Amino acid sequence: MSPDVLVVGGGIGGLANALALTRTGLQVRLLERAAEFGEVGAGLQIAPNCTRILESWGLLDRVLELGVRPEALVMRDALDGSLLTRLDLADARSRYGSPYVVIHRSDLHATLLDACRDAGVDLVTGVQVSGYEPLDDGAAVLHEAGRETAPVVLAADGLTSLARGLLSDDEPVSSAYVAYRGAIPAEQVASMDVSMSEVVVYVGPHCHFVQYPLRRGEVFNQVAVFRSSKALAGREDWGTPDELDAAFAGTCAQVRAGLPLMWRDRRWRMFDREPLDTWVRGRLALTGDAAHPPLQYLAQGAVMAMEDAWVLATHVGDQVAAGTLDWDAALAAYEAVRTGHCRRVQTTARAWGELWHLTGADRLWRNEVLRARDVHDYAFVDWLYGPTALTPDQEPPMFTPIPRGTAVPSRGKLAG
Numbered sequence: 142m143s144p145d146v147l148v149v150g151g152g153i154g155g156l157a158n159a160l161a162l163t164r165t166g167l168q169v170r171l172l173e174r175a176a177e178f179g180e181v182g183a184g185l186q187i188a189p190n191c192t193r194i195l196e197s198w199g200l201l202d203r204v205l206e207l208g209v210r211p212e213a214l215v216m217r218d219a220l221d222g223s224l225l226t227r228l229d230l231a232d233a234r235s236r237y238g239s240p241y242v243v244i245h246r247s248d249l250h251a252t253l254l255d256a257c258r259d260a261g262v263d264l265v266t267g268v269q270v271s272g273y274e275p276l277d278d279g280a281a282v283l284h285e286a287g288r289e290t291a292p293v294v295l296a297a298d299g300l301t302s303l304a305r306g307l308l309s310d311d312e313p314v315s316s317a318y319v320a321y322r323g324a325i326p327a328e329q330v331a332s333m334d335v336s337m338s339e340v341v342v343y344v345g346p347h348c349h350f351v352q353y354p355l356r357r358g359e360v361f362n363q364v365a366v367f368r369s370s371k372a373l374a375g376r377e378d379w380g381t382p383d384e385l386d387a388a389f390a391g392t393c394a395q396v397r398a399g400l401p402l403m404w405r406d407r408r409w410r411m412f413d414r415e416p417l418d419t420w421v422r423g424r425l426a427l428t429g430d431a432a433h434p435p436l437q438y439l440a441q442g443a444v445m446a447m448e449d450a451w452v453l454a455t456h457v458g459d460q461v462a463a464g465t466l467d468w469d470a471a472l473a474a475y476e477a478v479r480t481g482h483c484r485r486v487q488t489t490a491r492a493w494g495e496l497w498h499l500t501g502a503d504r505l506w507r508n509e510v511l512r513a514r515d516v517h518d519y520a521f522v523d524w525l526y527g528p529t530a531l532t533p534d535q536e537p538p539m540f541t542p543i544p545r546g547t548a549v550p551s552r553g554k555l556a557g
């Protein structure tokens with residue numbers, strides 16, 4: 142049977158879209174180029190704006206079973222280890238009605254894959270899509286074995302999306318930052334000064350270091366990110382382990398203790414793209430990183446991909462239920478809801494990264510501002526964790542860092 146929707150890409154975004162649309166009663170076929178489905182990497186933070194979606198798909202219990210519900214997001218200075226600010230996640234749960242979860246990427250991916258299988262998605266691996274063709278009443282994808290058509294094609298083919306080339310001639314933007322990751326058995330950090338109940342980020346000059354537990358606390362996840370001089374100089378040998386060690390040489394004891402536990406044989410270059418306002422061409426639509434790859438500082442990339450899936454499927458589902466499926470209207474609604482929000486996340490993530498990586502006097506100013514922040518002030522996450530990303534009519538306030546040189550508010554609010 143020919144499908145109603147073809148999805149290209151079997152990452153978190155492709156699976157989420159396939160699942161959400163299948164749940165509306167449509168036939169979905171998903172094409173993945175890899176020989177097997179899977180995810181490379183370690184931890185993912187899933188904020189309340191996405192856990193409420195996972196709940197609506199019946200997957201939250203499984204995700205909570207596999208993940209960890211941290212008590213707080215904590216920010217520390219990477220040089221002296223001092224506390225800068227924190228977000229109480231129990232409080233956030235009451236505010237947003239859904240928990241904050243950290244989970245191994247492969248566990249979330251497997252949860253979505255199992256749900257797709259159970260729902261009846263036609264899951265195909267080993268198919269590399271090499272081209273797209275717009276049609277009057279649908280779209281076609283081309284691959285080695287031929288040509289497949291459907292009323293709608295969703296391209297969830299990631300940062301280097303081939304489909305994006307039909308809508309824009311932009312390229313991925315390199316930030317010159319490089320990430321090392323490492324997920325290790327928790328026993329290996331048992332004697333170290335680490336928190337097993339929080340997500341901790343140490344922010345430092347051109348570098349940061351993230352730590353949190355995974356898999357019910359059995360695994361400890363670390364991410365070390367730094368600006369690579371070799372990447373800046375356009376060299377191919379960017380981000381080598383000697384650069385990693387040099388970047389963190391002046392950091393506090395807690396960070397330096399974690400560095401030897403990173404996976405040293407793999408590293409990831411940090412890219413994003415300029416925000417794009419057009420994601421739909423005829424019946425071809427972009428989703429996930431293909432549409433809006435962010436820098437990772439707000440931990441919203443995979444979250445946005447799942448929000449995309451929820452929004453499109455909600456519009457489609459309403460129409461299917463009413464017996465009036467109008468793909469052009471559904472895709473237009475999807476684009477109208479999502480592009481503005483995702484633009485905001487992408488640009489805010491860049492600004493947030495700059496704030497994290499300040500040096501010299503700017504770093505001291507940043508620390509003062511963060512220490513003075515009222516820990517019960519949710520202004521800078523309401524627009525992310527609240528439901529505004531899913532509706533077209535609200536214009537949530539944009540987070541803009543306070544201009545440097547601004548007088549710092551009175552200190553001591555952290556303790557209060």
Ligand SMILES: Cc1cc2nc3c(=O)[nH]c(=O)nc-3n(C[C@H](O)[C@H](O)[C@H](O)COP(=O)(O)OP(=O)(O)OC[C@H]3O[C@@H](n4cnc5c(N)ncnc54)[C@H](O)[C@@H]3O)c2cc1C
Nearest residue numbers: 150152153154174186270298299429430440441442443444
């Ligand atoms: C260091 C780091 C930390 C992060 N932390 C978080 C976090 O805490 N929370 C969060 O929400 N996000 C986080 N992200 C972002 C998140 O990982 C991505 O936004 C998300 O995984 C994107 O999913 P995707 O499915 O859109 O794309 P991808 O995961 O890139 O999947 C694309 C899929 O398409 C397939 N494909 C590509 N081209 C073709 C083709 N031509 N034919 C067939 N198949 C094809 C690929 O093989 C792949 O399986 C982080 C990212 C980084 C780098």
